[in-house]
Amino acid sequence: MEALARSLVNFVPVLGGVPLWTITLLVMVASAAVVLVFALTFEGVGSLVLRKVAGDIQARIGPNRVGPNGMLQFLADGVKLVLKEDIIPARADRLLFRLAPYFVFVGSFAAFVVVPFGVGLIAADLNIGIYYVMAVTSLVVVGILLAGWSSNNKWALLGGMRAAAQIVSYEIPVGMALIPAVLVAGSLSLQAIVKSQGGLFGIFGWNLFHDPFAFFSFLLYFTAAQAETNQTPFDLPEAESELVSGYNVEYSGIRFGLFFLAEFGDMFIVAALATACFLGGWNVPFVSVAALPPVWGNLLSLGVFLGKAFTMVLIMMWVRWTLPRLRVDQLMRMSWKYMVPLTFVNLLGVSLWLLLFHGKGIPQMIASLFG
Amino acid sequence: MGLKEYLNDIMEAVVTTVKGMRITAAYGVDPKEEVTLQYPEERWEVPERFRGFLHNDIKVCTSCTMCVKVCPVDCISLEAVRGADKKMVLAFYDINIGRCMYCGLCVEACPVKSLKHTGGYERASVDRGELILHFVHEDAAEIKARVARQVAEAAAKAAEAQAASRAAEAPAAAKSPEAPPADPKAAKGEHRE
Amino acid sequence: MTGMTARGEALRTQEMTINMGPQHPSTHGVLRVILTTDGEVVTRAVPDVGYLHRGLEKIGERVTYAQFMPFTDRLDYLAAMNCNCAWAWAVEKLAKIEVPERAEFLRVIVAELNRISSHLIAFGSFTADMGAFTPFLYAIRERERVNDLFEMICGNRLTYNYARIGGVSGDAPPGFLEKTKEFLDYFEPKIDEYNNLISYNKIFVHRLANVAVIPAEEAVAYGMTGPNLRGSGVPFDLRRDEPYSVYPKFDFKVCVGTGERGKLGDCFDRYMVRINEMRESVKIVRQALAQIPEGPVMAKVPRVFKPPAGETYFRSECPRGETGIYVVSDGSANPFRLKIRTGSFVTMNIFEKVTKGLMIADIVAVIGSFDIILPEIDR
Numbered sequence: 033m034e035a036l037a038r039s040l041v042n043f044v045p046v047l048g049g050v051p052l053w054t055i056t057l058l059v060m061v062a063s064a065a066v067v068l069v070f071a072l073t074f075e076g077v078g079s080l081v082l083r084k085v086a087g088d089i090q091a092r093i094g095p096n097r098v099g100p101n102g103m104l105q106f107l108a109d110g111v112k113l114v115l116k117e118d119i120i121p122a123r124a125d126r127l128l129f130r131l132a133p134y135f136v137f138v139g140s141f142a143a144f145v146v147v148p149f150g151v152g153l154i155a156a157d158l159n160i161g162i163y164y165v166m167a168v169t170s171l172v173v174v175g176i177l178l179a180g181w182s183s184n185n186k187w188a189l190l191g192g193m194r195a196a197a198q199i200v201s202y203e204i205p206v207g208m209a210l211i212p213a214v215l216v217a218g219s220l221s222l223q224a225i226v227k228s229q230g231g232l233f234g235i236f237g238w239n240l241f242h243d244p245f246a247f248f249s250f251l252l253y254f255t256a257a258q259a260e261t262n263q264t265p266f267d268l269p270e271a272e273s274e275l276v277s278g279y280n281v282e283y284s285g286i287r288f289g290l291f292f293l294a295e296f297g298d299m300f301i302v303a304a305l306a307t308a309c310f311l312g313g314w315n316v317p318f319v320s321v322a323a324l325p326p327v328w329g330n331l332l333s334l335g336v337f338l339g340k341a342f343t344m345v346l347i348m349m350w351v352r353w354t355l356p357r358l359r360v361d362q363l364m365r366m367s368w369k370y371m372v373p374l375t376f377v378n379l380l381g382v383s384l385w386l387l388l389f390h391g392k393g394i395p396q397m398i399a400s401l402f403g
Numbered sequence: 404m405g406l407k408e409y410l411n412d413i414m415e416a417v418v419t420t421v422k423g424m425r426i427t428a429a430y431g432v433d434p435k436e437e438v439t440l441q442y443p444e445e446r447w448e449v450p451e452r453f454r455g456f457l458h459n460d461i462k463v464c465t466s467c468t469m470c471v472k473v474c475p476v477d478c479i480s481l482e483a484v485r486g487a488d489k490k491m492v493l494a495f496y497d498i499n500i501g502r503c504m505y506c507g508l509c510v511e512a513c514p515v516k517s518l519k520h521t522g523g524y525e526r527a528s529v530d531r532g533e534l535i536l537h538f539v540h541e542d543a544a545e546i547k548a549r550v551a552r553q554v555a556e557a558a559a560k561a562a563e564a565q566a567a568s569r570a571a572e573a574p575a576a577a578k579s580p581e582a583p584p585a586d587p588k589a590a591k592g593e594h595r596e
Numbered sequence: 597m598t599g600m601t602a603r604g605e606a607l608r609t610q611e612m613t614i615n616m617g618p619q620h621p622s623t624h625g626v627l628r629v630i631l632t633t634d635g636e637v638v639t640r641a642v643p644d645v646g647y648l649h650r651g652l653e654k655i656g657e658r659v660t661y662a663q664f665m666p667f668t669d670r671l672d673y674l675a676a677m678n679c680n681c682a683w684a685w686a687v688e689k690l691a692k693i694e695v696p697e698r699a700e701f702l703r704v705i706v707a708e709l710n711r712i713s714s715h716l717i718a719f720g721s722f723t724a725d726m727g728a729f730t731p732f733l734y735a736i737r738e739r740e741r742v743n744d745l746f747e748m749i750c751g752n753r754l755t756y757n758y759a760r761i762g763g764v765s766g767d768a769p770p771g772f773l774e775k776t777k778e779f780l781d782y783f784e785p786k787i788d789e790y791n792n793l794i795s796y797n798k799i800f801v802h803r804l805a806n807v808a809v810i811p812a813e814e815a816v817a818y819g820m821t822g823p824n825l826r827g828s829g830v831p832f833d834l835r836r837d838e839p840y841s842v843y844p845k846f847d848f849k850v851c852v853g854t855g856e857r858g859k860l861g862d863c864f865d866r867y868m869v870r871i872n873e874m875r876e877s878v879k880i881v882r883q884a885l886a887q888i889p890e891g892p893v894m895a896k897v898p899r900v901f902k903p904p905a906g907e908t909y910f911r912s913e914c915p916r917g918e919t920g921i922y923v924v925s926d927g928s929a930n931p932f933r934l935k936i937r938t939g940s941f942v943t944m945n946i947f948e949k950v951t952k953g954l955m956i957a958d959i960v961a962v963i964g965s966f967d968i969i970l971p972e973i974d975r
């Protein structure tokens with residue numbers, strides 16, 4: 033951030049008189065605002081798209097009353113959520129009850145900070161990007177647990193307990209499934225991981241095609257991440273048909289809205305991480321974005337990144353509207369009996385591959401065959 | 404559990420998931436599959452036998468009370484008075500559609516087919532009073548008074564005629580009888596359900 | 597349940613009582629289940645019924661035989677045709693009325709179509725209970741078509757009131773039989789689609805297989821009937837074993853559970869029985885369409901209908917099991933006593949027994965696999 037502030041000062045000499053820390057702070061606030069606006073817009077539009085996709089899949093139309101073809105439905109929903117009465121159950125733990133949605137929202141929103149949207153479009157290129165995401169999204173579990181406990185409702189409590197167990201169990205496979213990308217790139221920074229997938233192979237520079245194990249990593253990551261973010265078929269914490277609505281059953285109004293937004297935020301984070309780690313991130317096939325003029329390069333890369341990420345989100349929605357839900361013991365069994373061992377085997381495979389072939393992927397080897 | 408079984412389990416999960424997703428995708432991309440009716444703009448064609456709101460053609464209705472007797476939930480009420488021409492005149496005929504279950508038994512029972520189902524099905528109301536359909540628009544008391552008057556007139560006329568004929572027979576005893584009282588209760592044949 | 601604290605003392609944990617329903621998305625209406633759970637494991641689940649009690653049997657004693665027909669719609673609103681016909685058959689048996697053959701065929705056609713639509717709801721809501729919402733809407737879409745047919749023949753979409761004592765309220769309108777055939781052609785391939793979409797889905801199978809196993813003897817001992825009994829492998833179907841109406845004219849298979857994915861008599865078997873029965877119903881309707889004779893649809897029944905004094909019990913195969921109607925007549929226009937035995941109510945007896953030790957999610961599966969409907973339980 034400081035570097036950005038400094039370049040800003042160089043660019044606009046008038047700012048020279050202002051202390052550097054002020055500018056840095058302003059830049060920080062501005063970039064946070066941009067990310068927040070993006071996150072909120074995505075979450076709004078995401079909810080609309082989710083319902084539209086549901087409509088298409090279920091042979092119906094979906095929301096189509098507000099605005100042309102229902103495009104403004106999410107605004108109507110938002111207004112409704114803001115205007116609704118915020119009910120706090122009489123015997124709830126008021127402080128925790130109010131606090132919980134913020135934990136959940138912050139947990140999912142903070143992860144947006146390190147998402148590499150484009151060549152230079154990243155709010156903060158942390159050198160431990162991936163682990164930052166994993167750590168900060170764990171905050172969500174605290175929020176859900178608090179929400180479940182403080183509501184003083186048994187269904188909510190069960191939902192909270194399920195969420196805690198589930199998120200903790202799936203943290204491991206998620207982390208393990210991401211490591212192959214880290215190994216290939218040799219860095220934990222998301223930006224570095226994306227850059228390592230560039231190259232002029234078009235799409236074959238992607239980690240997805242690096243080696244068979246990397247491919248499986250992608251599938252494992254995608255599955256485990258859905259579980260970690262409570263998406264169907266792993267939406268046990270809010271299991272509509274069993275726990276009524278799970279941990280958020282007592283929430284209404286804007287507090288419920290925050291849970292709702294966080295859900296879509298999580299969805300995007302999963303898609304963004306999958307894109308960045310396995311699908312080449314913002315790399316545009318056959319074009320070296322970094323070589324383009326900054327504005328065009330950034331725009332193009334942003335478009336490509338969002339395109340890939342949204343495709344992943346669509347696939348998640350598609351899965352969501354197809355599969356039934358697991359039972360809680362089956363969920364645990366799936367994590368500990370299938371996901372964890374498989375991700376470990378996979379990690380071993382990638383490591384061996386990198387060791388044996390000196391870090392080269394299959395496409396690279398084929399390319400070197402042809403000179 | 405052997406390794407083979409373990410891998411089979413995973414395979415089965417993947418295969419069945421993919422199978423299901425193929426079907427949902429087929430629906431997802433085919434816009435022709437949408438079956439939703441855009442209700443206020445589009446309406447489905449009501450079939451001929453549709454049992455919608457009831458309508459009674461009071462001109463045809465003979466006030467026979469068959470419909471009242473057959474209705475299982477007692478939602479039809481009517482009152483009729485016998486008119487001057489010995490036919491029943493409806494004072495009121497109400498159907499409480501808030502209570503009606505559209506079973507159609509009354510329509511089947513109606514001997515002159517004056518009671519019919521219409522194709523109507525939309526009548527939301529915030530007031531239960533609005534759910535009582537009145538088929539006789541005049542005030543019941545007015546009708547009764549009018550019918551009573553007509554009956555009285557007819558009776559008077561009849562009496563006159565009788566008196567005249569009697570007078571013709573026995574002119575000595577020419578004394579007109581008293582006209583019947585104008586009280587509608589005195590009108591014969593009144594009944595109330 | 598006890599655990600251990602760090603110092604090795606026994607740690608006491610409490611069981612929790614949870615109220616499931618009467619407002620709960622998966623109790624199929626207003627069933628209330630009082631769950632005693634140890635974490636997610638249910639140690640006891642006691643169903644509490646009666647929230648929908650309307651005193652149908654008492655109403656029956658107050659209205660005439662013909663007037664009770666619309667009330668049978670409310671006995672099982674998802675299979676109103678079957679209940680209509682059951683009442684008509686019962687009263688006809690009591691008064692020994694001969695019903696014209698065409699009317700019987702029409703009854704069988706609508707009853708089997710209603711069985712399809714009822715099983716569709718059973719299938720759809722069951723999958724929705726399991727977390728897959730899409731099949732539910734597909735099922736609803738197909739059911740709408742059946743409703744269209746019913747609307748055409750009787751004028752209503754939910755409370756049909758189609759059967760009459762001595763026949764049916766109206767002959768099939770022109771085009772009805774052809775449309776029915778069209779529907780069958782459209783519907784039959786959909787069953788395979790459902791199977792591919794969800795029935796054999798690994799998650800779905802895992803949720804259902806070996807859950808709430810009811811052995812055959814137990815099912816018989818508890819008086820279960822209908823698909824729930826057949827799910828335990830007992831091939832008992834009143835349409836075949838105690839034939840009534842024109843069912844003997846048709847060739848169909850009695851579907852039973854096979855234990856294909858788990859133990860015989862589990863939730864998956866009960867589910868599969870319904871899926872397979874839809875096929876059989878399609879078969880029956882096809883045969884009925886091919887054989888339906890011409891003729892009147894209403895027998896001569898006096899306007900003021902007074903059956904001779906006496907009593908009768910008639911049972912018929914409804915989608916949720918045997919619906920038995922016991923009616924006593926004292927020779928007047930109203931039944932003297934009326935008692936209705938319904939499949940769902942009897943099925944609930946075994947609920948507490950089979951749910952012991954299951955998880956909360958399984959309770960939902962059990963309710964779904966029993967395919968109960970509350971108006972039938974509470975009447």
Ligand code: SF4
Nearest residue numbers: 474503504506507509
């Ligand atoms: S349709 Fe049925 S409930 Fe309605 S008025 Fe007629 S008989 Fe009564």
Ligand code: SF4
Nearest residue numbers: 464465467468470513
């Ligand atoms: S049955 Fe028909 S004719 Fe008789 S009172 Fe009713 S509507 Fe009028």
